[in-house]
Amino acid sequence: MIYTLTLNPSIDYIMHVDKLQPGGLTRSTATAYYPGGKGINVSRVLSNLSVPSTALGFIGGFTGEFIRTSLKEKGVKEAFIETDEPTRINVKLKDGRESEINGPGPELSDSLKGRLLEQLHTLTPEDVLLIAGSVPSSLPEDFYREIAENLKDKGVPMAVDTSGRALKDLLSYHPYLIKPNRQELEELFGETMEDNRTVARYAEKLVEEGCRNVLISLGGDGAVYANHEGIWFAEAPKGPVVNTVGAGDSMVAGFLAAKEVYLTDEEAFKKSIACGSATAFGEDLCTKEEAEALYDSIHIYKEGERR
Numbered sequence: 001m002i003y004t005l006t007l008n009p010s011i012d013y014i015m016h017v018d019k020l021q022p023g024g025l026t027r028s029t030a031t032a033y034y035p036g037g038k039g040i041n042v043s044r045v046l047s048n049l050s051v052p053s054t055a056l057g058f059i060g061g062f063t064g065e066f067i068r069t070s071l072k073e074k075g076v077k078e079a080f081i082e083t084d085e086p087t088r089i090n091v092k093l094k095d096g097r098e099s100e101i102n103g104p105g106p107e108l109s110d111s112l113k114g115r116l117l118e119q120l121h122t123l124t125p126e127d128v129l130l131i132a133g134s135v136p137s138s139l140p141e142d143f144y145r146e147i148a149e150n151l152k153d154k155g156v157p158m159a160v161d162t163s164g165r166a167l168k169d170l171l172s173y174h175p176y177l178i179k180p181n182r183q184e185l186e187e188l189f190g191e192t193m194e195d196n197r198t199v200a201r202y203a204e205k206l207v208e209e210g211c212r213n214v215l216i217s218l219g220g221d222g223a224v225y226a227n228h229e230g231i232w233f234a235e236a237p238k239g240p241v242v243n244t245v246g247a248g249d250s251m252v253a254g255f256l257a258a259k260e261v262y263l264t265d266e267e268a269f270k271k272s273i274a275c276g277s278a279t280a281f282g283e284d285l286c287t288k289e290e291a292e293a294l295y296d297s298i299h300i301y302k303e304g305e306r307r
């Protein structure tokens, strides 16, 4: 079973505006709301791709209830731990650009934290644990490391989509998959990476450090994928960009879904791009059909081989 962990879920409240009036009243032209948080997005896309998963993390209040109900309707299993305070609402403002205001999330006590660690201890090497998103400020900054340390002797494969200190902390635990975007990769190595060849060298470095599958997402520029057998490049399909929130999560879901049905690494890479771009081209996270429609148009090539 794939378990997705979202420490700080959200309702994503999308607000379209013609022109934002800072300090004044702006009337939104259209709104929508979706269950959000990176792990939850991965679970939602997995469900669209007919791959079961269980969503874990902390939720609470009326906002948490909305997430529970939405996941139930989609047939996503969940085993959330209830918080006293409500789950946060993250505002995604669209005025031709995309601006995001993410809430801090509820206070999480030591006892809630302990319950999560106990829950995670029941996972087995046949499972995959996806760790995604920021660590809420009420938890220790190195909480992901604590989780990894706790699972160290259990052989649970970990897929990681986080940034900064949390990402750095997890590298030494040899994750099954990591998916930094360009900015997160630059932050990790303290280098600016202008071209994809440079990105590839750092992806290779991460493989040498023990990450089994390294997916670097490059937004509209596509992606780079590295494992112990080589490095692949892909351009992103061209299309009308409607919403990139969750594009990276869709990418992770596409990769994990492909590996669940034993597709090759190259096919998994292609599927990850198809899912990421299909999400970027739609209002909500991609459906199976939307991702399939893009799959054949994606050309990938291996470093050292003819394009």
Ligand SMILES: Nc1ncnc2c1ncn2[C@@H]1O[C@H](COP(=O)(O)OP(=O)(O)OP(=O)(O)O)[C@@H](O)[C@H]1O
Binding pocket: 180, 181, 182, 216, 217, 218, 219, 220, 221, 222, 223, 236, 237, 238, 239, 241, 244, 245, 246, 247, 248, 249, 250, 251, 272, 273, 274, 275, 276, 277, 280
């Ligand atoms: N403008 C775009 N055109 C086509 N595809 C895109 C575009 N932006 C994103 N994508 C697709 O989505 C994938 C992930 O995008 P990106 O690098 O923006 O992830 P991210 O920064 O992790 O996103 P997020 O954190 O918002 O989920 C890309 O590899 C690509 O396949």
Ligand SMILES: O=P(O)(O)OC[C@@]1(O)O[C@H](CO)[C@@H](O)[C@@H]1O
Binding pocket: 008, 010, 011, 012, 035, 036, 037, 038, 041, 090, 100, 102, 132, 133, 134, 135, 245, 246, 247, 248, 249
């Ligand atoms: O605050 P975090 O945990 O870093 O990110 C949360 C978030 O921005 O990430 C998802 C998109 O990837 C959204 O659904 C959600 O609002």
